[in-house]
Amino acid sequence: MNTLPRHRTFYLVPVSRDAGLTSVTLGLVRALHLTGLRVGFVKPIVQPEVRAGDLDLAAHFARTLCGASAPDPISIDHAAEMVRSGQLGGLMEEVVSMVDTVQADCDVVIVEGLIPNVEFQIATRLNIEIVRSLGADLIPVLAGGAHSPATLAAKAAAAAEQYGDDGRRPIAGLLINRCADAAAASALSALGALTLKGSATPVPILAAVPNAPHLLAPRMIDIADDLGMSILNRGDIESSRVQTVVVAARSAEKLLGDLRPGTLVVTPADRSDAILATALVAQRGMPLAGFVFTCGGRPAPEVAAALAAAPLDRLALLCTEDDTFVTASKLANLSAHVNRADADRMERVISFIAERVDTAPLVHRLNLPVDGLMPPPVFRHRLVARARAASRRIVLPEGEEPRTIRAAAICAEKRIARCILLGAPDRIREVAAAHGIDLPDDVEIVDAEQQRARYVDPLVELRKSKGLTKLQAEIALEDSVVLGTMMLAQNEVDGLVSGAIHTTASTVRPALQLIKTAPGSSIVSSVFFMLMPDQVLVYGDCAINPDPTADELAEIAIQSADSAAAFGIEPRVAMISYSTGASGAGEDVDKVRRATDKVRALRPDLIVDGPIQYDAATVESVGRQKAPGGPLDGRANVFIFPDLNTGNTTYKAVQRSANVVSVGPMLQGLRKPVNDLSRGALVDDIVYTIALTAIQAAAGDAGGGKLAAAAE
Structure with a gap:
């Protein structure tokens, strides 16, 4: 210590x-x-x-x-x-x-x-x-x-x-x-x-x-609050950011030349020509911040009706009693403070x-050594650094999804990974332009429609034991996740990240069917990285195996410890049970005891203890009482749960009750890395998952006991 x-x-x-x-x-x-x-x-x-x-x-x-x-x-x-x-x-x-x-x-x-x-x-x-x-x-x-x-x-x-x-x-x-x-x-x-x-x-x-x-761009809701403006339509008022302000003081034609993503248009409400011309630009995909109507006016009924129709109903519409000059002056002198809600x-x-x-x-x-705890910022920092060193190709099957496109652009800009967007090229570029995303040349766009046919025969071959027909393969490859997984199976990419608009099952099932286990692995498992306030913990298995045997549980523990080490976490493994040491008996606790013994036999280099209760594994005083002389000393950071029911329940309980961010599930034991996203994932979540996948890919064996080598 x-x-x-x-x-x-x-x-x-x-x-x-x-x-x-x-x-x-x-x-x-x-x-x-x-x-x-x-x-x-x-x-x-x-x-x-x-x-x-x-x-x-x-x-x-x-x-x-x-x-x-x-x-x-x-x-x-x-x-x-x-x-x-x-x-x-x-x-x-x-x-x-x-x-x-x-x-x-x-x-x-x-x-x-x-x-x-x-x-x-x-x-x-x-x-x-x-x-x-x-x-x-x-x-x-x-x-x-x-x-x-x-x-x-x-x-x-x-x-x-x-x-x-x-x-x-x-x-x-x-x-x-x-x-x-x-x-x-x-x-x-x-x-x-x-x-x-x-x-x-x-x-x-x-x-x-x-x-x-x-970094000074306020949200529309902040402008409304700070300047006491009325809200005519909320739209995306909580997320729309004002990058620039344009006053409609000239002709509509000249106004259009000034519009950019994030523009706030300030205009009297009776400038119907300027309002409708601007609305047309927004309707064609430019993400404007919204309108401020001055002098207390409201748009004409026909203009208001146009603004109320999708997709223009997403525009934030504000109104102020001030005239246009005063409004523009107030906006120019707006405080740069950050609203507490604008995290x-x-x-x-x-x-x-x-x-x-x-x-x-x-x-x-x-003038003293640094403690070994890994706070979440350190975890994220090391993810990026190691992914950058790995320089791997990661396919993103949801290539037409805006968050995914932005994440790919960020990964290229920060050299985190070489991302491949799978989808219709014209649609991908259209979405990028509409959201103000400048796609670097390093982001590769692959036309899914043109690529499907060449994977039909390889897919039939991979699934011939299941009797898959050519027609069934063609239908399966209509799913972009299956197509991306085939690219991975054929060694054309190094990893896959999906889930922003697909379920976990839709992401994981093709990997289990087509990628299969790595050499030396008999089981595929998963871990979540739990970003606690002061450190990152590893939970496994919380997503894949319903009721692993003692041998399988031991393998999950070894896979999870190696995953922790690969991401800079010195593993201290707790084999969780409802009792600690020899205090309990029964098949469930005996399974954990046998699994612990096998981990010690296979990997004597690992710090591991079990069966052990969660509190004894995490609280030093409890550990001294319940597991005196044990190796964990109340400082476990890798937790192996005896079954899926326990693992998934614990992960969700900790995540929700403690408001903890989790990254995962990261699959272990596959020949190639595949990772899932939450459908509510933020852009940063996708970026860090891509980084995580690149690090797995660099190991050459996504969890088969060799992942720690990627950290060297």
């Missing part, structure tokens, strides 16, 4: 109000997670702008997107009253208690400071007192803009002078956000450090982040910043 690192606390203090403090803070939390550290987050006191009863945005997103331990902040009213009544020391004790609670389970704690403004002038004083009370290392957060390095160094030094006793509080580094452009950010990053007045050594630049207009945008902001953070100076300050 790794020695726990010495706790370290970093306090992020804004040097200017427009530095984007929360975004930068959470980007740092994510970046540190990706190093394998256990990161806690504390926003000690709520900003005054937060309404009473609401959770501070920083704490909210730290919990929901970063998986960080984040207590509720102290209310501003309580803090102000404590200061007014001379109880500043008591307030600091409350803050220290919050941090200590988080610190107990973390290697490093990131504390977000307070942003001073005219109504909150006490913020600077509170920042200083909190930094001193915590003994935290300081990280000034600056707005880069077009400032020179010398100007930024002077600003950071001036801010740092306010902290510390006689000398300065240790400055761990500088975070510079909102640089004028990518060139300015790159120039700062190239410097590596800035020399501050009075500082003995240069202070490292932890990140220089450029302005990113594409997708905040996730993209956090990822954008995290990718640009150099964590090395902070990790060096810890």
Whole structure:
């Protein structure tokens, strides 16, 4: 077991109000997670702008997107009253208690400071007192803009002078956000450090982040809420993003030339020509954000009727009493803040910043080894890195589905895999254009209709033992999943991902029939990767085998352990039962006992224990009581369930009750990798499943005991 690192606390203090403090803070939390550290987050006191009863945005997103331990902040009213009544020391004790609670389970704690403004002038004083009370290392957060390095160094030094006793509080580094452009950010990053007045050594630049207009796109619902507009039609108001605003001040012909995906059209309601011309563009597939009708007007009845018909009924329609000029001005000056309901945008902001953070100076300050836990961000990060190294061809049978097309484009852009979209080429390109997706040349499009005939004879040959006829094969190949599976069976691709619009059975059945088991495997099984708040657990088998024998259960355990190792999880295998050790008897528990013995005999290198109850496998104190001297020590991360009833029930119970994201099922033991998606899968889910499949393919044996070699 790794020695726990010495706790370290970093306090992020804004040097200017427009530095984007929360975004930068959470980007740092994510970046540190990706190093394998256990990161806690504390926003000690709520900003005054937060309404009473609401959770501070920083704490909210730290919990929901970063998986960080984040207590509720102290209310501003309580803090102000404590200061007014001379109880500043008591307030600091409350803050220290919050941090200590988080610190107990973390290697490093990131504390977000307070942003001073005219109504909150006490913020600077509170920042200083909190930094001193915590003994935290300081990280000034600056707005880069077009400032020179010398100007930024002077600003950071001036801010740092306010902290510390006689000398300065240790400055761990500088975070510079909102640089004028990518060139300015790159120039700062190239410097590596800035020399501050009075500082003995240069202070490292932890990140220089450029302005990113594409991350500022609000949703239509945010515009309606922020500007108090009436909603005439909701449509896709919760998901439509405004990339650009166009005012219908010119002719309809000139207006059409300005339309792009994500355009919000601002127009008086009596401009029926402009409205109908724009609607025609949307009807032909361009995903516009919607309309804002000004001056309190409503479209003419015939125009309203046209907008109410599919697919135009998906457009969000807003109305404001303001005139067009005032409306355009308000939109131009709209706050860049992220609405608490807009988790997708905040996730993209956090990822954008995290990718640009150099964590090395902070990790060096810890001066202790990293704990072996794998948080979900680390899991996802390693998936992408290993898939990129594998460079495999993955077929996507649902090639005309928008999420799948976008995922393929992302995989090409990030070099995660070489994706093949299966479908009608014209339709695929039409869907891509309608959704504003730029398909890179690296994404291969295969015409399913033209390819089916050449797989008829191979399919008949593969299924001849079942008496499959040529006509039956032709009918079967009308199913794009069957066609894609045949491409995989013929070694023309390396893996298959499906399920965005197909059932699990539709994805898995062709694989079981046509791919079959890998050499050395007698069974096909599955695992789910359970993305718990602080680590990733592996559950198997929760999808394939109803009631495995002891020998089959042992093979499932070995397959699952190898899968865990392939994805960077050092397997500690728990063979789950309703009793622990020798405390129970009966065929069910005996089966688990025999399976455990066989795993130990076949793979003495694995850490495995069983039969063992779930609590004894996961809680150290319970494990010491129920399984004293056992190898798991309450830290199991691979859980093998005795049957499908137990496994599937447990997986769904944990997923729903703990609001846990799961990736899978990933099939094990097949000659070639096939993986299923949820029909509600997000684009990111598809991207990570493609990455997972590419890693399996790189092993040359999708779960046949050799998958761990892919991790080397």
